[in-house]
Amino acid sequence: MYLEKLKLDGRVAVVTGGGQGIGAACAQALGEAGAKVVIAEVVPERAQACAAALVGQGLDVESVALDVTKSASVDAVAAKVAEDHGRIDILVNNAGVARSDVRAEDTSDAHWRFHMEVNVDGLFWCCRAFGRQMLAQGSGSIVNIGSMSGLIVNKPQPQSFYNASKAAVHHLTRSLAAEWGARGVRVNAVAPTYIETPLTSFGIKENPEMYKVWLDMTPMGRVGQPEEIASVVHFLASDAASLVTGAIVVADGGYTCW
Numbered sequence: 001m002y003l004e005k006l007k008l009d010g011r012v013a014v015v016t017g018g019g020q021g022i023g024a025a026c027a028q029a030l031g032e033a034g035a036k037v038v039i040a041e042v043v044p045e046r047a048q049a050c051a052a053a054l055v056g057q058g059l060d061v062e063s064v065a066l067d068v069t070k071s072a073s074v075d076a077v078a079a080k081v082a083e084d085h086g087r088i089d090i091l092v093n094n095a096g097v098a099r100s101d102v103r104a105e106d107t108s109d110a111h112w113r114f115h116m117e118v119n120v121d122g123l124f125w126c127c128r129a130f131g132r133q134m135l136a137q138g139s140g141s142i143v144n145i146g147s148m149s150g151l152i153v154n155k156p157q158p159q160s161f162y163n164a165s166k167a168a169v170h171h172l173t174r175s176l177a178a179e180w181g182a183r184g185v186r187v188n189a190v191a192p193t194y195i196e197t198p199l200t201s202f203g204i205k206e207n208p209e210m211y212k213v214w215l216d217m218t219p220m221g222r223v224g225q226p227e228e229i230a231s232v233v234h235f236l237a238s239d240a241a242s243l244v245t246g247a248i249v250v251a252d253g254g255y256t257c258w
């Protein structure tokens with residue numbers, strides 16, 4: 001009974017920015033659980049390569065080019081996935097950017113807008129477009145990738161634009177959960193600590209002093225791996241989380257305890 005609830009057979013899932021990092025791990029986790037997965041990614045070759053690798057493992061995965069900041073493209077991809085597969089059950093809003101280590105006083109308009117357009121605007125366009133389909137079906141599960149940066153202020157790198165964008169993701173998550181809860185659509189977020197992906201290579205690989213601070217500030221004394229976030233996403237996407245909506249699930253190795 002309990003294991004059955006984690007199965008996703010017959011479900012259709014979309015993962016934005018799923019060509020690498022956390023998104024690629026989410027695509028694999030959902031695919032292994034039985035879902036048909038569509039990787040929607042701004043770098044099409046990356047998405048195709050990731051999808052091909054997962055198909056090679058026997059999973060049902062395809063890719064589509066999508067820049068989440070273009071609302072008309074988001075609408076078109078949502079319509080196409082619904083037309084091709086008849087339904088959309090799961091949306092993982094993973095696409096996000098972090099060009100960190102820029103002080104607030106040095107942040108240009110373009111740098112601020114870039115983060116807001118991908119992390120907040122794009123995420124909302126996806127919730128709206130894919131959410132409409134889920135509301136029409138009367139069921140669906142949206143998992144937004146937030147961040148511990150939406151709860152705390154990172155040290156030592158300044159990144160006010162990113163932190164603000166992720167706090168917005170968290171409150172948007174709660175707002176949509178409240179609006180759509182009675183109509184069968186659950187909306188949750190995961191708030192990860194530092195995860196070893198290309199996005200964090202500026203600290204993990206290129207800046208040993210910064211990396212040391214990150215580890216010192218983490219009770220578990222390590223960063224996370226993409227699959228450790230993908231398992232939380234899998235749970236939230238599945239019927240095992242049937243009572244969970246509006247939650248910000250922190251997966252941070254204890255970072256926010258101190």
Ligand code: NDP
Nearest residue numbers: 017021022042067068094095096147192194195197198199
């Ligand atoms: P990566 O940069 O490794 O992967 C993100 C993918 O999304 C990239 O392929 C990226 O392409 C793509 N992408 C960027 N912009 C868009 C867009 N407009 N439309 C569609 N796809 C896009 O990042 P991570 O896997 O590390 O992060 C995934 C999510 O997790 C992000 O939302 C991030 O903020 C969040 N997160 C990550 C943490 C970490 O420590 N890694 C910690 C907390 C949260 P491109 O390379 O061109 O940018």
